[in-house]
Amino acid sequence: MVQTVTEPGKYFDGHGLYLRVDKPGGKFWVQRIVINGKRCELGLGSLDFVSLADARIAAYENRKLARAGGDPLAERREAKAVLTFEEAAREVHRIHLPTWKNPKHGDQFLNTLATYAFPTMGSTKVPDVTSGDILAVLQPIWLTKAETARRVKQRIGTVMKWCIAKGWRRDNPVDSVDKGLPKQTAKTTHRKSLPYDQVAGCLDTVAATSAGLSTKLCFELLVLTCVRSVEVREARWSEIDMTAKVWEIPADRMKMDRPHRIPLSARAMAVLERAGGLDDDLVFPGTKKGKPLSDATLLKLIRENGFDVDIHGFRTSFRTWAQEKTNFPREVAEAVLAHLSGDETERAYARSDLFEKRRKMMDAWARYLAQDSAKVVRIG
Numbered sequence: 001m002v003q004t005v006t007e008p009g010k011y012f013d014g015h016g017l018y019l020r021v022d023k024p025g026g027k028f029w030v031q032r033i034v035i036n037g038k039r040c041e042l043g044l045g046s047l048d049f050v051s052l053a054d055a056r057i058a059a060y061e062n063r064k065l066a067r068a069g070g071d072p073l074a075e076r077r078e079a080k081a082v083l084t085f086e087e088a089a090r091e092v093h094r095i096h097l098p099t100w101k102n103p104k105h106g107d108q109f110l111n112t113l114a115t116y117a118f119p120t121m122g123s124t125k126v127p128d129v130t131s132g133d134i135l136a137v138l139q140p141i142w143l144t145k146a147e148t149a150r151r152v153k154q155r156i157g158t159v160m161k162w163c164i165a166k167g168w169r170r171d172n173p174v175d176s177v178d179k180g181l182p183k184q185t186a187k188t189t190h191r192k193s194l195p196y197d198q199v200a201g202c203l204d205t206v207a208a209t210s211a212g213l214s215t216k217l218c219f220e221l222l223v224l225t226c227v228r229s230v231e232v233r234e235a236r237w238s239e240i241d242m243t244a245k246v247w248e249i250p251a252d253r254m255k256m257d258r259p260h261r262i263p264l265s266a267r268a269m270a271v272l273e274r275a276g277g278l279d280d281d282l283v284f285p286g287t288k289k290g291k292p293l294s295d296a297t298l299l300k301l302i303r304e305n306g307f308d309v310d311i312h313g314f315r316t317s318f319r320t321w322a323q324e325k326t327n328f329p330r331e332v333a334e335a336v337l338a339h340l341s342g343d344e345t346e347r348a349y350a351r352s353d354l355f356e357k358r359r360k361m362m363d364a365w366a367r368y369l370a371q372d373s374a375k376v377v378r379i380g
Contacts, residue, residue, distance in 0.1 A: 003047075017059040019047065029055040035066050042072060082168050085129055086122035089113050089159045109155055116141065116152050126163040131173040135180045146184045153177070193313030196321035199223060200369045205305050217275045218284035219298055222311070224268045224366055226318045226336050228255065229311045233292045235283040245269055260338045263359035265366035318365060326364060332357045 005011060005021060012018040016032035029044035044050060044058050062072040083091065093110045100106040121133040134156055141149045157174035164172060194202055203223060206216055222232045231249055240247045247262040254260050264272070272283065279285035286293045298311050315337055322333040335354045 013052075013056065013059075015056070015059040015063045017044075017055055029058075031059045031062060033062055033066055033072070035071055036069075082125050082127060083163075084123050085126055085159065086113075086118050088126050088163055089117070089122075089155075092159050092162050095162075108151075112148065112152050113155055113159075116148075117156060126160070126168050129160070129173055131176045131180070134173055134177050138177065138181060142181050143184065150184075191310040191312045191316070192308060193316035193320075194307060194309045196317045196325070196368075199314065199317050199321075200371075202302065202305075202307055203369060205307075206301060209301070209305060211301055212287075214275070214278050214284045214286070215293060215297055215301055217271050218293055219301055221268060221271045221284075222298070223314050223318075223369070224265060224271065225262050225362070226315050226365075227260075227262065227338075228315070229295050229298060231260075233284060233295065233298070236281055237283055238281075240264075240272065240283070242269070242272065254338060256338060258338070261353060261355055263355060263362050265362045267366040267370060268362070321365070321368065322361070325368070326361070328357070328361050328364075332361055336361060 005019070005027075006025065008021050008023045010018045010020055010030075018030055018032070020028045020030050022028075027047035029047065029050055031042045031044055033040060033042060042062060044055050050058075065072050090110065093106065096109070097103075097106045100109075117137045120137050121129055124133060134153070137156070138149050138153055141152070153174060157172060160169065160172045160174055163169045203220060206219055209216070218232055221235075222229065225232065225247070227249070231253060234253060235247070235249075239249060245264040247264055249260045249262070251257050251259045275283050281290075282292055284293050285291070286297070295311065302309065302311070319333060319337065322328055322336075323330075332354050336358050
């Protein structure tokens with residue numbers, strides 16, 4: 001009967017349900033219902049998509065919920081408010097963006113999901129995301145791009161945890177995907193480093209190039225002070241005390257969120273003196289005014305001059321030199337690299353940053369780089 005009726009009007013069924021037939025011929029299910037003492041009407045969909053049987057079930061469930069004090073309208077609004085995975089991921093990215101010290105990390109979070117996850121599950125509502133959806137994202141890259149796949153998995157998990165906090169899910173589907181993935185056999189690849197007895201030659205080669213003065217000086221100070229690339233590239237004159245020969249990097253620029261004092265050797269001071277006047281704020285300005293050098297600039301500098309190593313690898317060169325060519329205690333070398341030494345209890349009592357011992361070690365490292373690299377240095 002509902003399929004053949006054409007006369008415009010309302011055709012009632014049980015539980016307040018009726019079929020509304022419009023003049024153009026459209027047919028829609030509507031339910032009259034009292035919610036929290038207020039009479040209202042709920043649209044249940046077109047007859048083209050909702051059968052009489054389905055409409056009756058929906059009307060019954062709505063009335064049952066309303067009689068128990070619930071609100072079918074509120075549940076509809078909440079359902080509409082639930083985001084898709086892509087929308088949720090972008091919101092998580094927006095929320096966390098101020099917490100990333102390096103904007104590049106924020107870009108990587110969203111870009112990897114946009115590349116690998118969004119095409120497969122981006123339009124899926126977050127309550128409907130399954131372990132199978134995540135497996136479909138990870139399986140094609142799990143063995144061929146192992147590190148990237150692990151990061152994608154971790155970032156999907158971060159989004160899902162936020163959705164749980166929002167009340168849109170009770171579980172994290174990432175937790176069960178490991179059972180469906182093969183074991184990754186690829187070994188972890190460490191950053192390429194230069195043998196310590198070749199670092200002096202690398203510095204000499206770079207100094208003789210036609211690269212910009214800011215770039216060459218930045219690289220030399222990085223090697224002399226054993227800092228990370230971003231720490232030296234974003235160095236500011238306000239951090240450096242030329243009288244005390246100390247460079248103090250604030251906590252918000254350090255990986256471990258702790259300020260780091262660096263004793264400056266005579267050679268490091270000479271580098272800084274040459275850099276004076278390049279910029280009033282940045283010690284090593286880039287080509288764009290007010291912008292620091294990029295990480296790619298330093299990497300290009302050494303790669304184009306025949307050194308197939310990573311910028312971060314010069315910290316390894318220093319650490320190996322300290323281990324093999326000096327008698328400085330391990331904790332001093334670790335302090336130079338701004339690493340934490342010992343367990344939590346030990347660190348609670350050992351609060352010194354070993355500054356004076358690190359000054360001696362930095363002076364020894366600078367002297368080693370300035371002399372014949374074949375000569376053994378023994379400093380105790």
